[in-house]
Every structure is written in C-alpha cells, then in structure tokens.
Amino acid sequence: MATKSKGRTTDRRNREPEILAAAIEVFHRKGYAAASLQDVADIVGVLKGSLYHYISSKEELLARICVESHKQSSVIMQESLDAASNPLDQLRAFLHATAVWYLTNIERVSIYFNEGKWLTGDNIDRVRAQGREFHAFIRSLIDKARTEEQVRAEVDPRVAAQLIIGALNSIPTWYRPDGLYPPEEVAGIYTDMTLASLCNPAPPAKTD
Amino acid sequence: MATKSKGRTTDRRNREPEILAAAIEVFHRKGYAAASLQDVADIVGVLKGSLYHYISSKEELLARICVESHKQSSVIMQESLDAASNPLDQLRAFLHATAVWYLTNIERVSIYFNEGKWLTGDNIDRVRAQGREFHAFIRSLIDKARTEEQVRAEVDPRVAAQLIIGALNSIPTWYRPDGLYPPEEVAGIYTDMTLASLCNPAPPAKTD
Amino acid sequence: MATKSKGRTTDRRNREPEILAAAIEVFHRKGYAAASLQDVADIVGVLKGSLYHYISSKEELLARICVESHKQSSVIMQESLDAASNPLDQLRAFLHATAVWYLTNIERVSIYFNEGKWLTGDNIDRVRAQGREFHAFIRSLIDKARTEEQVRAEVDPRVAAQLIIGALNSIPTWYRPDGLYPPEEVAGIYTDMTLASLCNPAPPAKTD
Amino acid sequence: MATKSKGRTTDRRNREPEILAAAIEVFHRKGYAAASLQDVADIVGVLKGSLYHYISSKEELLARICVESHKQSSVIMQESLDAASNPLDQLRAFLHATAVWYLTNIERVSIYFNEGKWLTGDNIDRVRAQGREFHAFIRSLIDKARTEEQVRAEVDPRVAAQLIIGALNSIPTWYRPDGLYPPEEVAGIYTDMTLASLCNPAPPAKTD
DNA sequence: AATGAATGAGTATTCATTCAT
DNA sequence: GATGAATGAATACTCATTCAT
Numbered sequence: 019m020a021t022k023s024k025g026r027t028t029d030r031r032n033r034e035p036e037i038l039a040a041a042i043e044v045f046h047r048k049g050y051a052a053a054s055l056q057d058v059a060d061i062v063g064v065l066k067g068s069l070y071h072y073i074s075s076k077e078e079l080l081a082r083i084c085v086e087s088h089k090q091s092s093v094i095m096q097e098s099l100d101a102a103s104n105p106l107d108q109l110r111a112f113l114h115a116t117a118v119w120y121l122t123n124i125e126r127v128s129i130y131f132n133e134g135k136w137l138t139g140d141n142i143d144r145v146r147a148q149g150r151e152f153h154a155f156i157r158s159l160i161d162k163a164r165t166e167e168q169v170r171a172e173v174d175p176r177v178a179a180q181l182i183i184g185a186l187n188s189i190p191t192w193y194r195p196d197g198l199y200p201p202e203e204v205a206g207i208y209t210d211m212t213l214a215s216l217c218n219p220a221p222p223a224k225t226d
Numbered sequence: 227m228a229t230k231s232k233g234r235t236t237d238r239r240n241r242e243p244e245i246l247a248a249a250i251e252v253f254h255r256k257g258y259a260a261a262s263l264q265d266v267a268d269i270v271g272v273l274k275g276s277l278y279h280y281i282s283s284k285e286e287l288l289a290r291i292c293v294e295s296h297k298q299s300s301v302i303m304q305e306s307l308d309a310a311s312n313p314l315d316q317l318r319a320f321l322h323a324t325a326v327w328y329l330t331n332i333e334r335v336s337i338y339f340n341e342g343k344w345l346t347g348d349n350i351d352r353v354r355a356q357g358r359e360f361h362a363f364i365r366s367l368i369d370k371a372r373t374e375e376q377v378r379a380e381v382d383p384r385v386a387a388q389l390i391i392g393a394l395n396s397i398p399t400w401y402r403p404d405g406l407y408p409p410e411e412v413a414g415i416y417t418d419m420t421l422a423s424l425c426n427p428a429p430p431a432k433t434d
Numbered sequence: 435m436a437t438k439s440k441g442r443t444t445d446r447r448n449r450e451p452e453i454l455a456a457a458i459e460v461f462h463r464k465g466y467a468a469a470s471l472q473d474v475a476d477i478v479g480v481l482k483g484s485l486y487h488y489i490s491s492k493e494e495l496l497a498r499i500c501v502e503s504h505k506q507s508s509v510i511m512q513e514s515l516d517a518a519s520n521p522l523d524q525l526r527a528f529l530h531a532t533a534v535w536y537l538t539n540i541e542r543v544s545i546y547f548n549e550g551k552w553l554t555g556d557n558i559d560r561v562r563a564q565g566r567e568f569h570a571f572i573r574s575l576i577d578k579a580r581t582e583e584q585v586r587a588e589v590d591p592r593v594a595a596q597l598i599i600g601a602l603n604s605i606p607t608w609y610r611p612d613g614l615y616p617p618e619e620v621a622g623i624y625t626d627m628t629l630a631s632l633c634n635p636a637p638p639a640k641t642d
Numbered sequence: 643m644a645t646k647s648k649g650r651t652t653d654r655r656n657r658e659p660e661i662l663a664a665a666i667e668v669f670h671r672k673g674y675a676a677a678s679l680q681d682v683a684d685i686v687g688v689l690k691g692s693l694y695h696y697i698s699s700k701e702e703l704l705a706r707i708c709v710e711s712h713k714q715s716s717v718i719m720q721e722s723l724d725a726a727s728n729p730l731d732q733l734r735a736f737l738h739a740t741a742v743w744y745l746t747n748i749e750r751v752s753i754y755f756n757e758g759k760w761l762t763g764d765n766i767d768r769v770r771a772q773g774r775e776f777h778a779f780i781r782s783l784i785d786k787a788r789t790e791e792q793v794r795a796e797v798d799p800r801v802a803a804q805l806i807i808g809a810l811n812s813i814p815t816w817y818r819p820d821g822l823y824p825p826e827e828v829a830g831i832y833t834d835m836t837l838a839s840l841c842n843p844a845p846p847a848k849t850d
Numbered sequence: 851a852a853t854g855a856a857t858g859a860g861t862a863t864t865c866a867t868t869c870a871t
Numbered sequence: 872g873a874t875g876a877a878t879g880a881a882t883a884c885t886c887a888t889t890c891a892t
Contacts, residue, residue, distance in 0.1 A: 033876085051259035052344070055862065067864075068877050076862065107431050136260070168429070177407065177415050180400045181393040188392020199385065207385045215423035221376070223315050241851090262886060275889075276852050284887065449872090467675035468760075470865060483868075484873050492866065523847050551815075552676070584845070593823065593831045600812020601805040608804045615801065623801045631839035637792070639731050657855085678882065691885075692856050700883065 046125040050133040087130035105162035117205035128190035254333040258341040289349040295338035313370035325413035336398035462541040466549040497557045503546035521578035533621035544606035670749040674757040705765045711754035729786035738833045745825035752814035
C-alpha cells in the first residue's frame with residue numbers, strides 16, 4: 019500500500035549492471051554454451067526479449083565480460099612493473115596481485131579465461147590477442163630474470179609461462195570462498211611455489 | 227551381384243569404438259554442450275538416430291569417455307607406487323607418467339578433466355569421486371614426502387595438489403603436438419618445476 | 435542557458451511529413467512486411483516509441499501513403515478528361531501523366547500499387563475500391579473509344595485495362611532514375627505502345 | 643478398421659512435394675516476408691521443426707521454387723526458337739507459351755517473378771542472372787525482328803521488353819482462374835496486344 | 851543394425867506496441 | 872512531445888530422443 023501510494027518504485031534503476039552480473043553468474047555456473055538468456059532474464063526478473071535493450075546478442079554479453087576483465091588485467095601488469103625494480107620481484111608482484119584478483123572475482127575472471135574461447139569473429143581475435151599479451155608479459159619477465167641469473171638457465175620460459183598460467187586458471191575449479199583459505203594465503207602459496215619452481219632445480223632421484 | 231551374394235563385408239565392424247573416437251574428437255573441439263550428436267554421426271557415417279543402438283544418451287557417451295580415462299589414470303597411480311620406494315620419487319614418477327599420458331592423449335584426457343563436470347546424477351558423483359581420488363593420491367604423496375622431510379614443511383599439501391593438477395589440466399589449452407616440444411620434454415619440464423616448487427623455498431625479495 | 439531561455443528552435447518542425455517520407459523510403463526498399471518501425475525511427479532520428487505520437491500503427495502509416503497517392507491519382511483522372519475531347523486522347527493523356535507521375539515518384543507510387551494489398555479491414559476495402567476505380571476509369575475510356583471505333587472492336591476492355599495497368603506497375607521494378615532514360619521519354623514509349631496495342635491488329639504469322 | 647489392420651498407413655509418402663506445394667501456397671498468399679514456416683507446417687500437418695528434414699532454411703525453400711520455375715522457363719525459350727523461323731513469330735510463340743504457363747501455374751510463377759528478390763547471397767545472384775536472361779531473350783528477339791523490319795524502327799527494345807514483362811507479371815494480381823477467361827484466351831489477348839504494340843505506330847492525336 | 855521421419859521442447863532474436871516519466 | 876524501458880507474442884532454427892519399418 020504505502021509503496022504504491024508513494025508513486026511507483028518501478029525500478030528506475032539502470033538494469034545494465036544487473037544483467038551483467040546475472041550473466042556472469044549464469045555463464046560461470048552452466049558454461050557459456052549451455053547457458054541461456056532465459057536464465058539471465060529470470061534472474062533479472064525481466065522477459066527474455068527485454069534483455070535486448072541492453073545487449074545486442076548473447077555473444078556481446080560474453081565479450082563485454084571479457085573486455086572488462088582484460089582492463090583490470092592490464093592495470094595489474096602496469097602496477098607490477100612499477101612495484102619493483104627487478105624482473106623477479108615484478109613477476110612476484112604480478113602473480114600475487116593476479117591471484118588475489120582472481121580469487122576475489124572468481125566468476126568473472128574464470129569466464130574471461132575459460133569461456134572466452136567461444137567468441138567469434140573480431141571478438142575472438144581480440145581475446146586471443148589479450149591472451150598472447152598476458153602470456154608474453156609473464157614470459158618476458160622470466161626471460162629478463164633469467165638473463166640476470168635470478169632464474170635458472172635451464173628453465174624454458176615459454177613452457178614455464180604456460181604452466182604458471184595454467185595453475186592460475188585452475189583456481190575457479192577448486193577454490194571455495196568459504197573462509198578456510200583466505201585469498202591472500204592462497205595467493206601467497208601460489209606465488210611462492212611458482213617462484214621456487216623457477217629459481218631452483220628439482221631434487222635428484224634417490225637411488226638407494 | 228557377386229558382392230551381394232558374398233554376404234557383404236560392409237561395416238561388419240563394431241561401430242562402438244568409432245563412435246567413441248568421433249565423440250572424443252567432437253566434444254574436445256566444440257565442448258560437450260555445444261557438440262551435437264549430428265556431428266558425431268556425420269563423422270561415423272551413420273544417421274543420428276542410429277547412434278542409439280550403441281549409446282543410451284549423449285551424456286552416457288561423455289560418461290564412458292570419462293570412465294575409460296579414469297581406468298588409465300588408476301593404472302598409472304599403481305605403477306607409480308611400484309616404480310620407487312620413497313614418496314617423492316613416486317610422485318615424480320606419477321607426474322611424469324600422467325603428463326606423458328595427457329600429452330599423447332590430449333583429446334580424451336582433456337574431456338575427462340574439463341567436460342566431466344557437465345555430467346549429472348550418478349555420473350557426476352562418480353566423476354567427482356574419481357577427481358577426489360586423483361587429488362587425494364597426489365596430496366597423500368606430498369604429505370608422506372613432507373613427513374620424511376623431502377618436501378618443505380611450509381607446503382600446504384591440499385592447495386599444492388590443486389595447483390599441480392591445475393597446471394597439468396592446462397596442457398590441452400596450449401600444447402600443440404607439432405613436434406617442436408616432444409611430450410617427453412614437456413613432461414620433464416612439468417615434473418621438474420613441480421618438484422622444485424615443493425622442495426625449495428621461494429627466493430626472498432630484493433630490498434636494495 | 436541562453437539557448438534554453440530562448441525557447442529552442444530544436445525540431446520545432448512538425449515531424450509528420452518526415453515520418454511519412456522515411457516510411458516511404460523504408461517500405462519501398464525492404465517491403466512493408468520486412469520493414470521495421472525501428473528503421474523508420476532511425477531515419478527520422480527519433481525513438482521507435484515516439485513514432486506513436488504521429489501514427490497509431492504501422493498499418494496506418496501504410497494506409498496514409500496509399501491515400502495520398504490515390505488523391506494524386508484522382509487529380510490526374512480529372513485533368514485527363516479535361517485535356518481532350520475524345521476518349522482515346524483522354525486515355526493518352528491519362529497514361530502519359532500517370533506514367534510521368536509514377537516515374538518521378540517511384541517510391542510512394544510503387545508502395546501504393548504493390549504494398550497496399552497488405553492492408554486489412556477497412557483499409558483494404560478502401561484500397562481495393564480505389565484500385566477498382568482506377569481500373570474502371572481506364573476500362574471505360576477504352577470502351578468509349580471502342581464505341582467510337584477509335585479502338586478495335588476485338589479488344590477486350592477488361593483484360594486490356596489490366597495489362598495496361600500491369601505494365602505501368604512494373605516500372606519501379608526496373609526503372610533507374612539515372613538520367614539515361616528521362617521520365618518523359620519512358621512515358622512516351624509506354625503511351626505509344628499502349629495506344630498502338632489498342633488500335634491495331636497483331637500482324638499475322640508468317641507461313642512461308 | 644481395415645486400414646488399421648493392414649499395418650499403419652502412416653503416411654509413408656514423401657513429404658517433400660507436399661511441403662513445396664504448401665510453401666508455394668503460403669508464400670503466394672502472404673508474401674515471402676510475412677509468411678511463416680508455421681503456416682507451412684500447419685498445412686502439411688507436421689511440426690514446424692520437422693520441416694527441417696526436407697529443407698535447410700526458409701530461404702532455400704524459396705530458392706527451390708524459383709529454380710524449378712526457371713527450368714520451365716528455359717524449356718519454353720528453347721521451344722519457342724524451334725517453333726518458328728522468324729524472330730517475330732518466335733516472340734509470339736514465346737509470349738503465348740509463357741502466358742499460358744503463367745496462367746496455369748499462377749502461384750509458383752508469381753513467386754518466381756515477384757518474391758525472388760528476397761533471396762540473398764548466391765541465390766539472389768542466380769535469380770538476377772535468370773531475370774537478365776529472360777529479359778535478354780525478349781529483347782534480342784525484338785532486336786532481330788527490328789533488323790528484319792518486322793518491328794518498327796522507333797521501338798526501344800530495352801524499355802519495350804521491360805513493359806512486356808511487366809504486363810505479364812501483373813497477371814497473378816488480377817487473374818482469377820474461375821473459368822470466365824480461360825488461360826488460352828487471356829494469353830491470346832496478351833500476345834496480340836503485345837505484338838500490335840511493337841509493329842504499329844500509335845494513332846496521332848485528334849486536333850479538331 | 852540401421853534408416854529416416856517425426857517429435858517437442860528449447861534457443862537466440864525481432865518487433866509492434868504500451869506507458870510512466 | 873519525446874524518452875527509454877518493458878512487454879508479449881512471434882520467428883527461424885536446433886537438437887536429443889523415439890520409433891515403425
């Protein structure tokens with residue numbers, strides 16, 4: 019009653035963020051291919067067709083999520099370079115910051131890394147370019163650190179970078195934000211293990 | 227005439243393996259959700275409806291792929307235990323063998339690790355149990371190795387196991403079997419980096 | 435500030451003619467059924483919903499175009515009767531004037547003749563009545579001319595009228611206003627051919 | 643009863659011709675753009691989606707209708723050339739045969755001439771090429787007849803051909819196959835008027 | 851075993867129209 | 872007058888699954 023007399027609270031809010039949030043949730047839970055705009059619309063509380071006031075296609079929705087994530091990723095790259103004066107510590111800063119970002123934005127970042135491949139046309143080109151940029155950034159830091167003998171000469175920067183990214187990308191498949199492992203702690207473990215793997219040799223096999 | 231009276235050799239073969247192979251290819255290329263049984267049928271050279279002589283549903287097809295992979299995985303676990311007498315070398319053997327297996331069977335193993343989550347009901351329970359078994363195996367070896375002081379005490383076996391598996395699972399997203407990096411070499415890099423990360427501390431940050 | 439106090443000239447124009455012109459362009463280019471009001475609104479530079487201040491429905495828009503065209507058509511009929519004192523020359527005048535009008539207003543006239551059939555209810559009745567009027571006008575002139583032996587007795591006025599209108603209506607499907615054939619010339623060709631077909635017998639077949 | 647015991651008459655017929663026939667009816671009645679596959683499916687007595695066993699898209703359905711019609715049209719061209727030894731009589735034969743064909747297959751031929759423009763890609767190229775072929779055929783006969791002085795020198799073959807085709811195409815908009823005007827008669831009127839228009843001058847205006 | 855036709859529920863997308871602001 | 876958001880019904884098309892033959 020009161021609500022009505024007041025004069026229609028009819029949700030004058032802009033629905034765009036709501037839609038993006040709903041899409042992130044759905045794409046993450048069901049995967050982009052299996053997710054339906056109906057699911058998104060249901061969450062927002064709007065008819066399926068009404069979504070098209072805010073988006074031009076399902077793919078554009080995915081593209082938008084990816085682009086946003088990439089922006090954040092770029093910021094982290096820059097900040098990491100500023101945070102230290104030697105490549106190994108820059109890498110340390112980058113891995114840690116990225117892991118924390120990942121752990122605190124699991125859904126959207128996971129979509130960026132795992133569902134971006136479903137994009138097509140220009141979108142997929144852009145996402146692939148971003149992926150290469152991400153990979154190249156890590157590889158180049160490893161390379162520089164190796165030149166400065168902070169990283170072992172035997173390390174293959176290309177493969178190492180892939181494995182490091184792989185471990186990072188696995189986070190959304192197993193991490194549960196239930197408080198047992200706070201993001202900072204997991205990020206620390208990840209960063210330490212990664213640096214240890216780059217700077218030390220594997221122990222020899224026991225032959226007793 | 228002659229051909230017909232002879233009792234046509236035409237496809238007297240059992241189509242089941244063909245169908246599984248086709249499904250593996252399609253599920254890997256397009257992802258389970260986006261893959262269609264039509265694609266599978268086209269590859270096998272059979273009508274869509276005919277697939278149902280061999281499978282009971284699309285999901286069962288996925289389940290079968292996962293089960294097969296898990297069998298192989300179990301064999302590797304057992305062999306690794308037999309291959310060495312101390313936990314760290316058992317882990318080394320396991321990671322190397324698993325990586326080689328992965329690298330030489332990218333499609334099916336990738337489905338096992340990445341598409342299995344789309345299963346439902348009993349199937350998903352089974353696949354999750356297998357995943358836990360896989361994880362528990364690695365974690366327990368780390369644990370034992372830590373008890374024997376082969377692995378640093380600071381290592382968190384649970385998180386470490388997840389990251390180790392994550393790096394492994396990333397392989398199909400970037401590995402190209404084009405000869406530049408033979409499986410043995412990549413598996414070696416992976417194993418060495420992983421062991422190094424478990425047995426050594428990260429270098430301290432430079433403070434100059 | 436100043437601009438606002440002044441009482442902005444912004445679009446103080448009446449948008450109705452603009453909307454009609456836009457609709458004519460769109461209906462002609464895409465066909466009534468395939469045309470969308472969004473297209474019309476885009477051209478006018480207004481939101482789709484705003485069109486409803488000027489029209490009550492998409493169909494009404496079409497109806498208005500047809501009515502306007504018919505008015506012009508009525509004028510031409512009257513003028514043709516005044517332009518000559520015998521039916522054949524009245525017909526000549528009518529065909530020529532109609533063709534010129536058609537050739538210089540291809541879009542709107544083409545809609546009148548080719549898209550009017552999609553109207554419903556009262557609208558379709560009106561358009562059909564106009565079509566019958568148009569047809570009856572031509573037929574009656576042919577009839578009179580035949581009575582006066584200006585047109586051959588063998589001519590069937592009903593079918594002849596239909597074919598004459600048909601040739602006329604085809605113009606928008608092939609005429610390009612690029613200057614190669616000026617409207618006057620095409621109208622002349624059309625008129626001459628039509629009159630020749632009414633007043634002369636077909637040549638006999640050669641039997642050599 | 644008998645029918646049932648016999649063992650399911652379940653329409654073992656091939657539905658393709660039925661679907662084509664239904665599509666012809668619907669496309670003609672509502673126009674291609676406004677026609678829906680639901681309409682077609684309803685007529686055939688099948689679910690909408692089931693149509694896709696026979697067609698690959700709505701457009702392909704239209705394309706098929708057009709291609710079929712064009713084949714018939716080609717046959718008529720060839721037969722007309724064989725039917726007479728001079729261009730005017732060849733034209734006469736062609737116009738008559740085409741008109742009869744049109745009058746006895748109004749729906750499909752009308753779609754060919756009037757809805758083909760909605761095709762896209764290769765289809766529209768093909769249909770346009772066919773249209774040019776049709777036009778070129780008529781124009782070339784007029785040209786030859788003019789060279790042989792069977793047709794007046796003043797006639798513009800290009801524009802004349804367009805008007806002749808235009809009159810033909812108008813047939814489905816007004817012809818009713820109710821027996822009042824048998825196809826042969828209408829075709830005769832059309833052919834005679836057309837030839838008369840090509841071979842004779844228009845009468846001069848009266849100046850009294 | 852295999853076919854081929856059919857189902858039915860689903861998908862993304864479009865669009866004329868309405869209406870509170 | 873104009874906006875922008877929303878509706879609701881429709882559209883072409885897809886696909887796992889079924890089943891008589």
